[in-house]
């Protein structure tokens with residue numbers, strides 16, 4: 189059997205073994221040509237938008253596995269009962285037996301306040317959960333995509349970050365359960381790829397925002413919008429000069445689907461390179477949503493990255509992908525959803 193070897197240490201791999209054989213059912217003349225897709229963490233913010241997009245294709249059958257730690261059935265209510273959709277309450281730290289062709293592996297709390305809440309569970313989710321999903325991919329011959337994170341770059345010493353940068357991560361800090369957990373998850377993905385020929389895809393997602401984020405999620409965009417809608421002060425954590433680059437969720441979902449269906453293993457940065465300080469973000473939210481609110485400085489948490497901006501050259505070249513929605517447009521789209529859920533209508537001008 190032909191065995192292609194891989195190159196260096198930053199991805200761009202070809203498989204060293206042929207992938208496992210898919211189910212014999214695929215070769216049966218009675219087999220329906222539908223693509224069965226598992227989305228772990230599909231009841232969460234990005235996951236539920238991904239499910240919406242996948243369900244638009246009538247050839248897709250979508251299974252969501254979620255333990256509802258940060259996600260909710262509400263995010264999927266329009267699909268419950270649909271013949272091509274199935275929702276399973278399942279914790280990915282336990283093995284899962286389903287027959288699927290593709291796995292989008294998103295399950296993991298993403299907001300720092302949630303992932304720090306039970307750090308041991310967070311690292312188990314990243315390590316054991318990813319092992320379980322890789323074991324499943326191996327058994328059924330499915331392609332698997334991991335939603336990794338820009339946090340693998342830690343507090344980056346290179347700016348903007350390319351995929352070739354190995355990062356600057358504190359291995360014993362309060363964020364490590366997430367950062368290091370995702371780094372191990374990436375390692376597991378590549379080891380299964382090299383050792384067992386599993387088809388893998390790794391997305392390194394940079395701060396993504398949009399409708400359906402939990403109102404009290406703790407992440408900066410959802411915090412500021414909820415605060416502006418409620419008429420509360422916007423809480424900028426010190427020093428306020430730290431930067432992030434914010435990607436609208438619809439752009440992110442397009443990137444994830446392109447990555448899954450393309451030929452490159454990744455890792456690939458997916459994010460919007462538009463970079464803002466937290467003070468600039470607060471000013472934008474104030475101006476667009478509620479000019480009457482004040483901005484207040486609050487204490488920050490340890491190891492908060494000082495700057496973050498994706499270099500998306502690779503995503504453009506390999507996937508033909510780049511984000512379309514600019515921050516100010518995305519914030520307004522999100523405002524409508526938050527106003528509805530908080531039951532605070534927009535004031536009409538007299």
Ligand SMILES: NC(=O)c1ccc[n+]([C@@H]2O[C@H](COP(=O)([O-])OP(=O)(O)OC[C@H]3O[C@@H](n4cnc5c(N)ncnc54)[C@H](O)[C@@H]3O)[C@@H](O)[C@H]2O)c1
Pocket residue numbers: 228229230231232233234235253254255256257258259260278279280281293294295296297298299313317335336337338392393394395396397
């Ligand atoms: N949103 C971002 O800015 C961002 C950035 C980088 C990476 N990511 C990654 O994208 C993925 C989705 O993030 P999100 O923003 O939608 O977060 P989210 O918290 O809204 O969604 C995570 C989902 O995973 C589920 N989950 C958590 N632990 C689980 C477990 N042990 N078993 C089964 N389900 C479990 C949650 O209930 C939730 O539905 C995560 O893997 C996250 O690390 C997100």
Ligand SMILES: O=C(O)[C@H]1O[C@H](OP(=O)(O)OP(=O)(O)OC[C@H]2O[C@@H](n3ccc(=O)[nH]c3=O)[C@H](O)[C@@H]2O)[C@H](O)[C@@H](O)[C@@H]1O
Pocket residue numbers: 297298299300337338339393394395396406407408409411412423424425426430432466488489492493
């Ligand atoms: O994109 C990523 O890779 C990661 O980004 C986020 O982590 P983080 O950037 O720390 O996100 P936030 O909690 O939204 O914080 C962003 C910045 O806003 C600040 N912040 C947060 C909340 C707030 O009310 N005010 C405020 O100024 C924080 O100090 C931080 O500097 C996500 O929550 C992670 O899941 C994700 O993996």
